[in-house]
Amino acid sequence: MSLKGKYALITGSSRGIGRAIALKLAECGAKIGVHYYKNIDAANDTLAKVRERRSDGFIVQADVNRTDDIRGMMDHVKSEFGKLDIFVSNARPEIPEFYKPPMEIRVEQWQQAINSQATAFLLGAQLAAPLMGRGGRIIAITHSPGARSGSWQPWVGMGSAKAAMESLVRYFAVALARRGITVNSLSPGVIFGAANLVDGGVLVGLPPEVQQAIKSWHEIGWCPSRRTGTPQDVANATMLICMEESNWMTGQIFYVDGGASIMDPVFPLEIQGAA
Numbered sequence: 001m002s003l004k005g006k007y008a009l010i011t012g013s014s015r016g017i018g019r020a021i022a023l024k025l026a027e028c029g030a031k032i033g034v035h036y037y038k039n040i041d042a043a044n045d046t047l048a049k050v051r052e053r054r055s056d057g058f059i060v061q062a063d064v065n066r067t068d069d070i071r072g073m074m075d076h077v078k079s080e081f082g083k084l085d086i087f088v089s090n091a092r093p094e095i096p097e098f099y100k101p102p103m104e105i106r107v108e109q110w111q112q113a114i115n116s117q118a119t120a121f122l123l124g125a126q127l128a129a130p131l132m133g134r135g136g137r138i139i140a141i142t143h144s145p146g147a148r149s150g151s152w153q154p155w156v157g158m159g160s161a162k163a164a165m166e167s168l169v170r171y172f173a174v175a176l177a178r179r180g181i182t183v184n185s186l187s188p189g190v191i192f193g194a195a196n197l198v199d200g201g202v203l204v205g206l207p208p209e210v211q212q213a214i215k216s217w218h219e220i221g222w223c224p225s226r227r228t229g230t231p232q233d234v235a236n237a238t239m240l241i242c243m244e245e246s247n248w249m250t251g252q253i254f255y256v257d258g259g260a261s262i263m264d265p266v267f268p269l270e271i272q273g274a275a
């Protein structure tokens, strides 16, 4: 499958899922804008790996909590590429920036979540679309369980922010459909990459016993495919959405979770016959 001649910007592609997406799209021939926040070395390393895949691109710094930075990032894309075909809104602040339960979260922490997800997507899509022609792709990386449930208490800020982001995806999908641009959300399940913070995704920073508990939960059957995901699983799905053949799929949330989101949490596994 080819993305030759396409230009992509992936926010948060210095590390984790964003980096895997950048490398997959590069492998398919797209030129890549590698966005980072603080880790310039990781961003340069992503770009070097993009070049190893016989593609090219550039790195660009921005804090997605700041609207001026987002404008600067898009200006940079315009001056480097002159156009854009794929915009993936993936960056997310570090967990301590927003991780507090409903009765404790401070307004500044709430704003970190909302600004980095909803406002950044709103402005990013508004600025990306004019750079796109027919066949353009705008993709929001969400976490849909957090956006619709209420059980993971310290996720209230990010869950609410992802819910707003998913809603924006539907509105932009309608707004841009006649221009041939699709807008979708992609919702990864639990993702563990290599055991380092550059390639692993945020969860590899959890204490080992917590990581193991999450993995065991998936393996006993709460994920029908009996495993957690990898950044490459998410990158592969992103690549499929970017293909020309996906041009009639818009406004959707695509779950990339081995089936975890279709499990019924009300009954124990033994009763469901899924153990």
Ligand SMILES: NC(=O)c1ccc[n+]([C@@H]2O[C@H](COP(=O)([O-])OP(=O)(O)OC[C@H]3O[C@@H](n4cnc5c(N)ncnc54)[C@H](OP(=O)(O)O)[C@@H]3O)[C@@H](O)[C@H]2O)c1
Pocket (backbone or CB within 6 Å): 011, 012, 013, 014, 015, 016, 017, 018, 035, 036, 037, 038, 039, 040, 042, 062, 063, 064, 065, 089, 090, 091, 092, 093, 094, 116, 141, 142, 143, 187, 188, 189, 190, 191, 192, 197, 200, 201, 202, 203
């Ligand atoms: N990991 C999972 O299990 C999982 C599951 C579902 C959904 N997701 C979603 O997938 C996306 C990526 O998650 P991940 O685990 O791969 O993330 P990660 O490994 O923690 O990487 C975060 C990325 O965001 C950038 N970033 C951090 N703060 C920023 C800021 N203020 N402004 C701009 N960029 C900033 C980082 O740049 P620097 O390297 O420069 O710091 C880095 O590139 C997120 O939207 C997350 O909600 C993840």
